[in-house]
Amino acid sequence: MNDDPSAVDVLYAKVSLTDGSSRLQRLVDQLVKKFNDAGLIQEDDTSLTQRQYGDVKLHVTLMNTKLRKGLQSVEVDSRRKYPGQRRESFDATQLLQEFRQFRFGETQLKSIHLSERLRTSPDGYYASRCQALL
Numbered sequence: 410m411n412d413d414p415s416a417v418d419v420l421y422a423k424v425s426l427t428d429g430s431s432r433l434q435r436l437v438d439q440l441v442k443k444f445n446d447a448g449l450i451q452e453d454d455t456s457l458t459q460r461q462y463g464d465v466k467l468h469v470t471l472m473n474t475k476l477r478k479g480l481q482s483v484e485v486d487s488r489r490k491y492p493g494q495r496r497e498s499f500d501a502t503q504l505l506q507e508f509r510q511f512r513f514g515e516t517q518l519k520s521i522h523l524s525e526r527l528r529t530s531p532d533g534y535y536a537s538r539c540q541a542l543l
Contacts, residue, residue: 417501420472427515437465469513474498519543 411417426433444450474496520542524535 414502414505415500416498417472418474418496418498419470420501420504421468421470422511422513424467424469433518434464434467437467441465472499472501 424433441450477497520540522535522537522540525538528536530536
């Protein structure tokens with residue numbers, strides 16, 4: 410999530426509430442703080458998000474170059490979610506200009522899932538450890 414649109418690894422769209430409030434942002438920030446205070450988050454997991462960006466960045470991932478097919482790396486980093494795969498940045502400048510005001514729609518938030526890092530469910534989505542109905 411860098412600020413250079415000509416060298417993008419992850420293309421994402423920001424999430425916002427229709428009423429313009431920051432309720433969801435405050436909720437997720439408080440959850441991260443509680444998890445961190447309880448020792449459930451390792452320093453390297455939260456430090457990038459908290460120190461570089463402040464708040465948790467609410468977003469929807471649209472493209473992620475780690476998931477491109479056919480790109481294999483000679484360097485294998487065991488810390489990566491997909492060891493052996495490398496990123497190949499792309500220029501998203503035109504996409505961002507063309508779709509700057511695009512609305513992806515609305516949905517009602519009915520539950521919050523706590524996903525387990527580096528695991529997927531049988532349907533290919535993030536593995537959910539638990540959920541809270543709202």
